[in-house]
Amino acid sequence: MAEVIPTKEMPPGLQVENVDDRIMTLNVGPQHPGSGHMRIIVKIDGDYIVDADPDPGYVHRGEEKMAESRNYITNIPHLERPVIHDSCNILYPYVLGVEDLVGIEVPERAKYVRVIAAELNRCIYIQYWLAIYGIFLGHSTMFMWPAGDRELFIDLMEKISGARVTHAYFVPGGVRNDVPANFEDVCLRQVNYFEKRIKEYGDIFYDNPILKARTEDTGVLSREDAIRLGTTGSVLRASGVDYDVRVKEPYDVYDELDVHTNVLKAGDSYARSKVPWLDMLESCNIIRQALEKMPKSGSIRTKLKPNPKGGLDEVYRRVESGRGAAGCYIVSKEKPEPYRLKLSVGSFRNLIALPYLLKGEKLGNMPAVYWSLNYWPVEADR
């Protein structure tokens, strides 16, 4: 009897294939220290990567489907779960969209508080990302420093919202509660200290000759490729494209603030890792400006009806999150729940570039290239 050959389409990594003695297949992840909650199937010839196949989906939670059975208010806490470290920014487009659907105005003070909270969260996220980038390159000090300095802003967010990471602070119509009484002073002091600290990262990490030798000219993404592959956020800006949603499509009060876009031309891993760091410095500037211009008193929330309904309408809003443009598309059919909700996130868009960047690189460059994409596995899976 003939041997039974499976004809079914097998999942990646399990296909029956011609075995080449020179090519070794490595399953990097999902239990690998250098992978995160995903798997990269890497085929290597000696020390060179000939093929890379990212295999996300290990932490898929069906957030979009869950959103269809919950009303607009109860959607808030679970929609921030994809990136709990950047929870304000990932919730921002949803809140803006619901406000458009329901048609309510947001008080001026709430807009400023939102911007401050979003920028604080961006710093918290980038610190976490930077810590992991440091440990991926074997730089243990760069793991400990950001992980410790993150606490400053986590404490600040805890003062504002009551939770350390999962804030659920933004609600349609404003923010959930007002900031504490001495918030301006505390925030300004923390931000100034934080800025001083992150400038020290430049000395130990970004100016380090070994880091430069390792990451410069690795995984180069040209300007054209960056646009063609649809990358966003820091990856796009590191390739020389001047694009930032905060500047191009300002939401809330970003048009009243002076936001500078950090653009680097090189497009290599070093530039991609440096742009978020520059973004953190820029965030500090934005927070200082917002604290100055924020109305000292006033309403922070326009009350909604108990169970708000959208019209027969659809809306798409987007913001600049820590990983790039994060969008939220809501279809409403005159129900208290959204008919369809779609999150469009920067992580997944940047992941698309990974196989292009890894091909032809050395295996030793894989962590440097992979994590420089500013990719968060949980957000990509949603």
Next chain:
Amino acid sequence: MSVIAPKFRLGYFLKGIFDNAFWILTIVTLAGIPLIQIVLFYMDLPVIDGELLTAFLAFTWLFNPTMQVPLIKSLLYSDLFRIAAFPGFGFAALIAAGTIFVERKMLAKLQLRVGPFYCGKIEGLLQLAGDGLKLISKEIIIPAKADKPLFWAAPVLFVGTAAAFVALIPVAPGGWVVADLDVGLLAVFAVIGFFPIITILSAWSANSKFPFIGGIRALHQMVSFEIPLILSLLSVVILTGTLNLSEIVESQSNFPWIIFLPISAIVFFTAMLAELERIPFDLPEAESEIVAGWLTEFSGMMYGLVQLGSYLKLYAFAALFVIIFLGGWTGPMFWPPLETELITTGTPIPNFKGDPVLTVFAPGLPLFDKDPNEWVLQEQGELQYTSGQLLINGVIWFVLKTVAVIFFILLPRGVFPRIRIDMLLHIGWYKLIGLAFVNIFIALGLVYAGVLGPGGIM
């Protein structure tokens, strides 16, 4: 950070103490006494005062004050003591343990955290002991397709080779070294050359992908950095005209070689970091790329043994650097020479009238003198010291210098990221070998100009 400490109860405390005492007594009785008997059975017993030292006599003399000193001295000068305790394994293991503690705390201070804190009450002193106990109590898992004899042998061989390296290191003047070879430096090179073989054996025998890649990387790294390592030491051999490590140290009694051969020291230090697989050259254990490299499949005490071996190796390399470039144990004396009367007849201390009422003896130091009957005086410059004094002074200088070198080996771990394999090979084959050759020509120039070397101002 807060820790919920259990409430102190005297009853539990006493019970804990008695339990511990009970188990210690039991273990000592069941395991210790047979062990002591075995050791006594195989030990080469010395003849003291015409009598063979038996176990019975030893116990009898142990409580006889006049016999204590020769008894202990005979132990100090036995081969077992040298191999197991002072210049050999025990001394190296002690410094290795200190190294691990310093590494953890120093790195923690650098990274703005606390480090080991609770175990041992004071700054986590006993954390290492706790880790060791944990590793011993863990199950040893061996991959199903591994080549079992080789896989078992690799950690033991690694520690054995590291201990062989330690055995070649002289620590103090007067031949305090386990194996005093005339070809000491060649023997060191031979031992260093054995490490990549063990690494690749263990990596291959595990029959797993990540250890294999790590082993190949380790092989690349160690083989390509051995050449600059040997070439950089060649210049010192040219200048001293000897391969004996003790004689190399004695040749530096006036000035250490690092003054004349700084390039050699830099090349040797860099190659040393690569041989030790420390950051920035820790490619064989690169966590984010190949899990734990060639250590991936080791579990339990097998991993502990490999770690012990690597820290012994670290001590041995630092000591080699001290011996060859920093002058080993040479250094100014910490105290003035002892008067002979203080040791032999004692110094009388008078009262206020001038009558001697008290006589002070200092019998401790001559314990380390070689000749059991006479206090051997050795010249150090113009003054004369007992050899016991020279030994203690030499050991202090040696340990101080070694610890300083170890500190500089540990420091890059907090400062540098890991480099890539092609950059590593480029550094090894292009830059370091070129520098080492430049250095050899400098040494040859110094010799032929008659400035230094066997016929120079030495």
